[in-house]
Amino acid sequence: MIKKGLLALSLVAASMTASASLEGMKPIVGPDQPLGYLIHNPYENAPLTALVTLNGHSISDVSVTVHAKEGGVPISYPVGDIRIMDEGGVPIFGLYPNHMNTFTVTWTEAGEQRSHDYQMLAPAVDLGYTNDQWAHTPLIKPITVDPDFKDRLYFINWTKADGKVAQLNHNNIEGPGTFNWDGVPGFMIVDTAGDIRWYMNPYTTHDSKSYENAGYAMGMNLTDKGNMVWVQGQGWKQMTLMGRMVSEHSLPGDFIDASHEGIQVENGNMLIRAARKNYRRADGKLVNTVRDQIIEVDMNGQLVDFWDLNEILDPMRDAALISLDAGAVCLNININKAGHQTTAEEVASAPLGDIHGIDVGRNWAHINSIDYDPTDDSIIISSRHQSAVIKIGRDKEVKWILSAAKGWSEQYQDKLLQPIGADGKALSCTIRGECKDSDFEFSWTSHTAYKVDEKGTWTVFDNGDGRNLRQPFFAKEKYSRAVEYDIDETNMTVKQLWAYGKDELKYAGYSPVTSIVKYQQDKDSMMSYFASAGLFGVGGGYGNTKMDDTTGKVKSILVEHRYGEQEPAVRIDIDSHQLFATGYRAQVIRPADMLK
Known part of the structure; x- marks a missing residue:
């Protein structure tokens, strides 16, 4: 019927x-x-x-x-x-x-x-209403579209709240985790003319009063069947392009708070970034952890394996944490703290929960992307709050770390990659990551790190906060980059091959949180999304959130480059039309792959 x-x-x-x-x-x-x-x-x-x-x-x-x-x-x-x-x-x-x-x-x-x-x-697009938006939908403005890229379709998504969210919270006041982060799904697909051609109904896929259906919808990827899969609060979902919900799974019983990344990998299983509940620290305190667990589940939702980063890495390392801009720490956007550099005392004494700070029970790692390397059965993670990209084996041993050396204890020193120049010679770099007489730069507070299987290289989105473990004197000195690195795992070296954003977009492209860069095989190209560009305004004053100025009005920048080129074949600017509604991720969408 x-x-x-x-x-x-x-x-x-x-x-x-x-x-x-x-x-x-x-x-x-x-x-x-x-x-x-x-x-x-x-x-x-x-x-x-x-x-x-x-x-x-x-x-x-x-x-x-x-x-x-x-x-x-x-x-x-x-x-x-x-x-x-x-x-x-x-x-x-x-x-x-x-x-x-x-x-x-x-x-x-x-x-x-x-x-x-x-x-x-x-019907008209209805992404839900909030009291701080001033237009019905984002404004999608194509700037550059080369003819051979005109057929491109891009999935983009946003993090936004509607005043009804976060009605559920954990009862453990000592360790509330991140469950209170909730938002209306902002999933859409746009074309190169700037038109929205698909969006997900926020009223049927999200419920702030439901433990299972609350939470930010984030980290959309595609399965081997061409279905959309994403994480959302306390579970993950799989849906066809037509909107048929193929499956909905709760997280395994000991885990909570999925966000940022849920990706099916080559072995057919899902890797999901989560946290742990009722975790007993070495000092005996019982906490919920924050963004520091990687779990592997099969497509039925059953736990296969997990990586507890509190055991694998050092939750007491504060070198990157004390260089952060306190105004934007992923979902924590506080415009009144913009420009304030976090201190060692603050990260050590911060409240438990989703607060950037050291030790288990705080947001010391902030893992925001996961990839898998089937050649050695390893995972690759991007850790925003360690300003590091890290490869970890199935044996839970660190294989290498792409990061400045400062703050890494003795047991990790031989895992740090050595930067080299185009001539293959080692670069002279300080412990803060400043490399002399070279264009090489480490990535800082990165938000994605993926292996390019076709090239044998790695792409990283370098958000750029806390660059060289400090805040610049002038905010406009900040910039973000899409970067490609060549990593020699045998010789433990890293070489920078390509970067975009520092000279081309400068401060206008600075994205303190979120974003992505990902290689596209079909057009031999790099797709990059500077998702939170404009979050603090360009030329606007901190703390001023009037709707008639630029502060808080995110204007994300999506670009796609032919491989190795600096001039984009596609540039699309996206105005969220809502204060602090940051873009999160983008993906190239090919209907033929999803309707095969």
Whole structure:
């Protein structure tokens, strides 16, 4: 039975006559008729999708084109035969919001190729309302789009609150963890003309009153089946591009607070950044830990392995922590503390919970990305609060550390990578990471670190806070970079191959939190998202949050470069239209991979 409100009829079925009747919702049949009727948003989670039902037709070799509106970009994709059966019809992705869309479905049936044009009105975008936004949706402004990148689709997401969030908290006042971080999902897909072509319904996928469905929706990645997978508070979810929720899993019983990264890796399992509950410290204090656990689960949600970073790394290292700008520590955005450098006393005496500080029970590690290297069965993590990228084996032993040397104890000294120049010679670097007579720079408060399997290199988003373990005299000296490194794991060296942002974007691209850089094999390119650019304003005064100035109005910058080039093939600026609603991640979306 079709739910009320889901049924939408084809408006331009050319072969339908005025005398044709649906006879009480029954689809029209006949050799000259198209397929069945249309269902808008069939699973309630993706309002810019539709389904063309089959009505008993047996079809194959299906392709879909959603035609561009004036000045727009068409979306065309094939649909796998098995996907047709899986969805129960032809999946339609990429409808324009608040627009009478036209799309064409082409298929083979009984040895003949057929096609039909449909029309459907899709609703306006509704990402939820907050009292500090001044426009309905983000403003997506294409700046540069080279012709061979015009077909690009980018998934972007935001962290935003609506005044109803964080209604649930842990009862352990001594260690509240990060559960109180909650926000309305801001998942969307945009094209290179600046139009939103898909978004996730925040009302059906999030519930601030539910332990299982509260929490920030973060770290969206794709599975080997082409489904979207992400972490959200106390669990993780898997959904098709059409919005069908394939699975929803709670975290294993001893773990809490999933955020930032959930990624299916080559062995078929999921790696998730989480925390531990009721953790007994060496001093006997019982705490909930913060952003310091990596868990491996199978696709059924069962625990396979875990990495306790409190045991593997040094939670007492404060070298990077005392260089942070206290105004922006990931989700903790306090504009009144912008520019204040954290002190050793503050990180040692900070309250327990999601506060940057040393020791278990505080946010000493802040792991924000995970990758996996199948060549040696190791994980790679980005630790914002250690300003380090670290590779750790299945045996829980550190293999190497990409970081400035200051503060690392004796047991880690032989794990630190040695920077080298283009000539292969070792660079002279201070313990604060300043390398003389070289363009090489370490990454600082990084937010992603991924292996480029096709190149044998590594990409890191260098946010740049606490660069060289200090705050600059002038805030405008700060910058962020997308970086590619070549790491020789045998000789324990690291060489910088490419970087973008320092000279090109300067302070205008400075993103104190979030962001990503990721290699794209299909176009041999680098996609980078300077997600929180403009968080503190460019030329605006700290602490001033009036809506008519720049402070707090994030203008994220998405760029994609042909491999090795400095001039972007794509640049898209995104204005959140909401105070402190920071962009989080971006991904290139290929419908053919997701509807195969």
